[in-house]
């Protein structure tokens with residue numbers, strides 16, 4: 001595809017729509033190629049003359065010929081296929097700048113680009129769907145009278161962090177309390193302070209009452225404070241160091257709900273009815289590449305840049321965490337962990353340890369032991385929490 005190159009000078013605007021230009025709207029093209037007037041081309045391509053003028057100005061669909069005197073645009077029949085593709089992509093909602101990038105690509109390359117863009121759209125919709133569900137849930141509960149109080153639930157929890165067998169220091173932070181479960185994996189110079197600052201800031205949410213209705217705002221404010229604290233703790237690339245910051249995967253317990261905050265490649269898993277599910281999405285470049293169909297899961301696992309984060313809490317970057325409400329059931333077991341566990345220990349082994357009969361304390365110890373048996377090249381952090389019946 002790709003628009004035909006224009007020739008002659010063009011004016012920014014000035015084509016009159018619906019200008020009669022001979023039978024069928026066809027205009028002479030120097031006797032070589034049959035050219036269509038903008039009106040005829042608009043009808044044939046199902047794009048409006050106004051859109052055609054805009055796409056010309058943006059370099060997205062250049063007319064085959066522009067009359068140097070009148071400024072009227074003329075299009076070649078061979079441009080119809082590309083124009084119709086542009087019309088379809090606009091109907092899909094693809095931004096103009098993105099469509100322009102498709103201009104010089106052949107079919108398979110253009111197909112890859114559309115697939116990649118669409119994966120991003122679906123990802124964005126998934127995040128917004130979670131946020132919408134959160135708001136719907138939050139607003140429905142607001143006016144609901146507690147005529148059927150649920151049985152009180154509580155969480156039993158344990159946290160363990162370990163430097164591993166290779167790293168000299170531990171830049172991970174792990175915390176479990178009666179209301180907060182958190183794992184953060186710092187990186188770069190000052191990464192250890194950054195992960196500690198992230199967890200410490202969230203710990204403030206454990207103090208005082210936290211009505212379920214204010215959860216979203218409380219979390220949002222906590223995330224803003226956390227970003228500030230991480231920015232203060234982490235070295236900035238402008239200071240001459242490498243970029244520093246932290247991942248953060250945290251769950252806040254309100255007594256009946258768990259709110260999840262997540263950014264980076266630490267993970268949260270849920271064990272429910274024997275099923276073991278990852279409930280967070282890795283914010284890594286290789287994960288995006290898998291989602292976009294550029295590489296396979298197998299290629300991702302061996303990718304040299306698999307640790308590169310697409311999103312993290314760092315100084316100067318405006319990445320925002322995913323925030324979501326997780327429905328809980330008595331009997332649920334949650335695992336939060338840094339990539340030092342999941343990159344060292346196969347998921348089936350993690351699952352078996354989490355599904356074992358041990359309590360949270362034994363389970364975190366077993367998981368860290370598994371990572372150490374696998375060589376523990378990275379810091380390892382685990383938090384395990386069980387939802388049980390009973391008051392706090």
Ligand code: MG
Pocket residue numbers: 185338339340378379
């Ligand atoms: Mg790590």
